[in-house]
Amino acid sequence: MALRLLLLLAVGICLSEGKAKSKAADKGKGGWNEKTNDEGKVVQELKIEAPSMTEEDQYGYKMPERYKCDSCRAVMFHLDVALKKAHPKSRRMKQWEYTDLFDDACRTSFEGYGIKLIDGENALSGPGIKQPENLAPGMGAIQMGGETWTKRLSEACRTTVYERMGEDEMYDKYREEGGLTESVCYQDLRDCHHGPKVAAKPKEEAAEENSKAKKEKKEKKEKKDKAKEKAKEAKSKAAPAKAAAEVSSSGATEERMDSKTFLRRLAEKHGLTADEYLTARTEREWEKLIVATAGRLFNKMEL
Numbered sequence: 001m002a003l004r005l006l007l008l009l010a011v012g013i014c015l016s017e018g019k020a021k022s023k024a025a026d027k028g029k030g031g032w033n034e035k036t037n038d039e040g041k042v043v044q045e046l047k048i049e050a051p052s053m054t055e056e057d058q059y060g061y062k063m064p065e066r067y068k069c070d071s072c073r074a075v076m077f078h079l080d081v082a083l084k085k086a087h088p089k090s091r092r093m094k095q096w097e098y099t100d101l102f103d104d105a106c107r108t109s110f111e112g113y114g115i116k117l118i119d120g121e122n123a124l125s126g127p128g129i130k131q132p133e134n135l136a137p138g139m140g141a142i143q144m145g146g147e148t149w150t151k152r153l154s155e156a157c158r159t160t161v162y163e164r165m166g167e168d169e170m171y172d173k174y175r176e177e178g179g180l181t182e183s184v185c186y187q188d189l190r191d192c193h194h195g196p197k198v199a200a201k202p203k204e205e206a207a208e209e210n211s212k213a214k215k216e217k218k219e220k221k222e223k224k225d226k227a228k229e230k231a232k233e234a235k236s237k238a239a240p241a242k243a244a245a246e247v248s249s250s251g252a253t254e255e256r257m258d259s260k261t262f263l264r265r266l267a268e269k270h271g272l273t274a275d276e277y278l279t280a281r282t283e284r285e286w287e288k289l290i291v292a293t294a295g296r297l298f299n300k301m302e303l
Contacts, residue, residue, distance in 0.1 A: 051115050051122040051144055063152040067115070069192035070124035072185035075157045077128025078109035079170070080180040098171045106157035113153055114145025124149075163217065164189060270296065 051057075056064045063071045082105040087093060093101075113126030123131055125143050161170055165188065173188070174180050185192040257265075263277040270276075270293075281289065 051117040053144065057115065057122070061151065061155065063156045066122070067124040069185060070129050071153055071156045072160065072189060072191040073182050074110065074113065074124070074126060074128045074153060075160050076180045076182060076184050078105050078157070080174070082109070083174050084179065092175070093171065095168070099167050102161045102167055102170070106154050106161065110150045110153035110157070112145065113149040114143040116143045160189065166217070266293065
């Protein structure tokens, strides 16, 4: 049962019957109820309902299972705010940039959270979590928060980004959808469900599902890493073939030869006899021959 605190405020010692009727007509305004106490005095009454804290609510580092959906919604709200505030307009963020952003958002964003009594049940309350305020006239509700909920939400944020979703996938989701919304909690993480609330699963079944999700996440990461490794190997193997193709297209050869063999082949390429470049010449004649031959080789390379 929820704890109910009754606040009574006396508004007069003696009120005429006409005034009492006038006040009764305004019953419920501002959340207050008016009634006449045992002494005949007209008083205003406001009942404040506070959530009853279970042992799981009070202790423990992890977010209780019953608040999983609400905590996911809070996480998406703050990650979206952080990304929209810091994202460059004309380019993708580098991996280290959005990783640092996620770290900072998970560490500093979750102040002002606690639990409230909503429709007779405890619910997480705070920025980014829209909860119905179905309060009857004369009723109020208080939120019970504290550092425990800040720490739990920070841990839930880190687990969601790095273990359950993946920082790369989270950033890609933001880019594809133009933001991070509650739909991630419904469609991707399945922390939230449409329709009536689903009863909490036994711990064994929940642990089994969590283990299965981690296994699938690990397999997905391994598959991605293998694909990257294969692409790297293919690129490495293609490099020598590309170099060989470039050598072949340029007419280069790996054959080694002495100067006489080279000059004979060069003379034949130039339409001369094989010994044309080997005959004796003066120093001046050799210089002229070398300059002329170099010019022909240069012109051929340019073509």
